[in-house]
Amino acid sequence: MKRFLVKCLLLALIVGGILHLGGLAYQRTTTYENLERNDNTQGFSRMPEQIDLAVLGPSHGMEDFLVFPEGRTAFNFALSSQTAQYDWMMLRQYGDRLADGAVVVMTVSYLSPFWNDTPEQFQAKQERYYRVLDPWNIVDVDLAHWVLQRFSPLLVNAPAEIAAAFLDPEPLNPTLEEKMHTASLEEEKIPEEQERIRRNHLSSIQRSFPEVNATMWEAYHEMLELCRDKGWNAVLVVPPYSEAYNQCFSxxxxxxxxxxxETLSETYGVPLLDYSHDARFTGRIDLFADLDHLNFTGAEAFDAVVWEDLADLGLM
Structure with missing residues (x-):
């Protein structure tokens, strides 16, 4: 019996070793890199040990904050359609890397306080957090899935996809910055884009409006209280939007x-910087990738303005 148990243990170790090493090999394939490029999580493995400028928020934070001031160690935690609840989880997870007096830019979209995902929308975004957060910072975590993902991604991906990653490697997708260099808002596409906004953004807001989503609102309070307790300098920033985007809202x-x-800003004594209707951007469709996101040229111009404004506030 003892010999049988030893053989079982040895077999388990061998299989486990194969799965773990295979998972490491899979993480080096273009398929896996494209997965991380698509959801913009590839930078988390290269996160600085100490950060003095952090950006949180949804895609507007991810795409509009690209060029950081010299002499600052910055990291952008924003992800596409990231809710305030997950901004809070990011801050809980990586707060120990934020330096004393760090600036925390909290990018606020029009959706942010009212955000209501459908169950399908929520699940579609969950997988990325299993790669970058600990289980206690994942909403409605499936602990077994987290353990399997961390031990070997071979255990949580379809066998056909894994085989294709090795046998028929994908070409690399462009990075976010590369996509933004070529992105532009075409005037003839504006009506179509406005319909998309009304269909997607307004429908999410209207599930609770005029009330905020209590979960998101609590997350803002949690983040601002943590910033106050830790001595970090929080700033609420509403990014620039095109005139056509602003027209979609009443x-x-x-x-x-x-x-x-304004209530958040006054309650916690933090700056609220509003660029949503800023004429330097709003009427310039050449600075936008679509109705509500800047392209690289727009982001570069916007970032210069933000950092100068923060310097004027004594925060940079």
Whole structure:
């Protein structure tokens, strides 16, 4: 019996070793790199040990903050459609890397306080967090899935996809920055884009409007309290939007949105920087990739403005 148990243990070690090493090999394939490029998580493995400028938020933070000031060690935690709840999880996970007096830019989109994902939308974004967060920072975590993913991604991906990654490697997709260099908002596409915004963004907001989503609102309070306790300098930033994007929202919406943002700013004594209707950007469709995201030229111009404004506030 003892010999049988030893053989079982030895077999388990061999299989485990193969799976682990195979997983490491899979992580070096273009298929896996494309997975990380598509959701922009590839930078997390190269995160600095100490950060003095952090950016949180959804895709507007991810795409609009690309060029950081010299002399600052920056990291962008923003991801596409990332909710305030997951901004909070990012801050909990990586807060020990933020330096004393670090600047924390909290990118706030029009959706952010009202965000309501459908179950399908929520699940579609979950997988990326299994790669970059500990289980206690993942909402509704499947602990077994987290363990398997960390031990070997071979255990949580379809065998056909894994085989193709080795036998028929994908060409590398462009990086976010490369895509933004070539992105541009075409005037003839604006009506189509506005319909997309009304269909996607407004539908999410209207599930709770005029009330905020309590979970998201609590996350903002948690983040701002943590920043205050840790001595980090939080800043609420609403990025530039095109005039065509702003036209999709009502005066009632803007009234409620700004009342909520100003309340946060005043409660915690943090700056609220609003560029949403800034004429330097709003009327310049050549600076936009689509209705609500800047292209690289726009991001470069916007970043210069933000860092100068933060310097004027004594934060840079």
């Amino acid at each position: 005066e009632e919406f803007f009234s409620v949105f700004w009342e909520r943002m």
